[in-house]
Amino acid sequence: MSMLTPPGMGGKYRITGDKYPRMRRPRSLGRIAVAAVAALVVLGLGGWGTLQLIDVFGGDDEKTAAGAQKGDCRPAAAASAAPPPPKPSQITVNVYNATPRSGLAKSAADELKKRGFAIGKVGNAPAAYDKKVEGAGVLLGSPKSHEGAFAVLTTQVRGAQLKTDARKTADVDLILGTAFKDFETKRQADAALAVLAKPVPAPTGKC
Template sequence: MSMLTPPGMGGKYRITGDRYPRMRRPRRRGRIILAAVAAVVALSLAGWGTLQLIDVFTGDGTKSSAAARKADCKAEPKPAALPPVSLKPGQITVNVYNATPRGGLAKAAADELKKRGFAIGKVGNAPEAYDKKVPGAGILLGGPEAQRGAFRVLATQLQGSQLKTDARKTADVDLILGTAFKTLAPKKDSDAALATLAKPAPEPSAKC
């Protein structure tokens, strides 16, 4: 009987052999998982901190940088897109022609333009090339020089007018009233437009 056989057990329950079960320490999986999670969190915080430092030095994504950009927009205006126009209405001679089937439009428009300070030339029906062939509000017709100032000044009096040049050498400009013409622009609006032409406001350097 083996020395490991309990007394009184007889020989029925014997522990034989020379190998015994080994007692292993339980694996600490919980600690391994916690360590992995802690490493991931640490890496995430490090990345987030790096992005914050980049934002601080580059000025992206912060309220302070947005305020700075807005201040820059106000501090660095662009020059006006078009140069100012010093030409006055009294320096422009306008020929008013009616290209519609309605009578009296040319005279009425010419009288109103005269009240607004324009010099009036010829008044009557439109030439055959334009008679009843102008679908819009009207056409401003003049020589190449008219594009430098006369067109821009006269266009303040008629919204939606089209600009067209011809080969004339004179400084006068034709206003040909089209089918869609109803009335000249309100005087207060045209006066405001004329003031803007004389002193155009600068455009901002960026959208604020």
């Protein structure tokens, strides 16, 4: 008789063998709650990571589009850049001497001619300017001269005053004043011309 068989019982009620059913402990509600919270945390982290990836790979395009709408500091397109300044050979300069120094207009005209400028009239300054220009000189031309001729000539003579008149022609007057000593050196003038020929485009938006 097996030790599991109660006394007085036998036959079909007899329990044989050494195995018996094991009773499971009831699951703890606390463990179930912890597992549920952990699952929610994992799902939350997964969703946050997905949003981060979307921001990394798709955010640049959105920011670029927003920048394009609001305007940024990118250089303007080459098509919208200002036209290049005229070459010295395209500028006709009339050289006038407003100082007491004799021969100044001719020597200045000869130097400008060596530097590639076209020379027009050479002589003493008109009465309105003769002995009345205290600075290095005056550049006098039509309003359109500001678009190129003045900028090119100021690379040669520093400190010249810019003035316009009612002329319709493209020539420019260089009236030499009492403070004029000499032109900029050829090397300095050529370097300034090189910078002038390659201006930096203006930004397309506000910085």
